[in-house]
Amino acid sequence: MTGRTAAPSxxxxxxxxxxxxxxxxxxxxxxxxxxxxxxxSAVLLAAAVxxxxxxxxxxxxxxxxxxxxxxxxxxxxxxxxxxSVLGFFHADPFHTNPLVFFxxxxxxxxxxxxxxxxxxxxxGVLMAFGGLGWLTFVSPVLSSSLAPYNLLPGIVGETALxxxxxxxxxxxxxxxxxxxxxxxxx
Numbered sequence: 802m803t804g805r806t807a808a809p810s811x812x813x814x815x816x817x818x819x820x821x822x823x824x825x826x827x828x829x830x831x832x833x834x835x836x837x838x839x840x841x842s843a844v845l846l847a848a849a850v851x852x853x854x855x856x857x858x859x860x861x862x863x864x865x866x867x868x869x870x871x872x873x874x875x876x877x878x879x880x881x882x883x884x885s886v887l888g889f890f891h892a893d894p895f896h897t898n899p900l901v902f903f904x905x906x907x908x909x910x911x912x913x914x915x916x917x918x919x920x921x922x923x924x925g926v927l928m929a930f931g932g933l934g935w936l937t938f939v940s941p942v943l944s945s946s947l948a949p950y951n952l953l954p955g956i957v958g959e960t961a962l963x964x965x966x967x968x969x970x971x972x973x974x975x976x977x978x979x980x981x982x983x984x985x986x987x
Contacts, residue, residue, distance in 0.1 A: 812862060812919070812977070813970035819858035820966025826851035827963065842889045849882045849889075856882070856906075862971065863913040865980040874909035877902050898944075900955075904935030907958060914962075919976040924962050931958025 829848040833841050856878040863871040881902030887893040911929030914920045934954035938944045944951055 811973065812980075813973050815858050815862055816966045816970035819855050819862070820963050820970075822851045822854040822858070823959065823963040824967065826855060827960065845889055846886065849885045852878065853882050859910060862976070863910070863917065865976065865983045866913045866917045868983075870909055870913055874906050874913065877905040877909060881906060898938040898941075900935040900938040903955075904932045904938065907932030907935060907955065910962075911958070917975075918979050919971040919973075921965070924958075924965055927954075927958035927961050929958075931955035934958075 826848050829844050829851060833844040833848065836844055856875050859878075860871050860875040863874070881899040884893055884895070884897055884899040884902065888899065907928045909932075911925045911927070911932060914925030914928060915922055917925075931954045934951045937947050937951040
């Protein structure tokens, strides 16, 4: 077998699985707005689990671009997911909007996409722009004054990346070249 097969560890397969879980995250997050309160927590918890899967897969895909930035992005996302879960149970001691951490995550993923050779750069620009939208939630006054327009960049960026991952995945040859170059740098 060659490295270009659809083995579970291939970058294209990981990217498509990440796209699938990203889509599940988007759908469960949106449906949480429509369901009754007792069910809402379960749906939001499912969305957080989906985002954790995306985070782990993105870490694996983007560490060939920059191990440090990929780890920082993953840490930002996991903190956001943890705050989301704590918020479900009204146990967040910091009362921080998790979207702030997801904003940092999207900015870092946007940067990693821009530095990568295996995804279109426009996706990196859209993700970075989306991250800026999520970062407006650092201030409740700012986010409420910009609402609902501050939601649009994140929705567009994350949806565009999701659709691309589902439809095309990553350019495996370029991913392998970048992975080889990263291994030689160590």
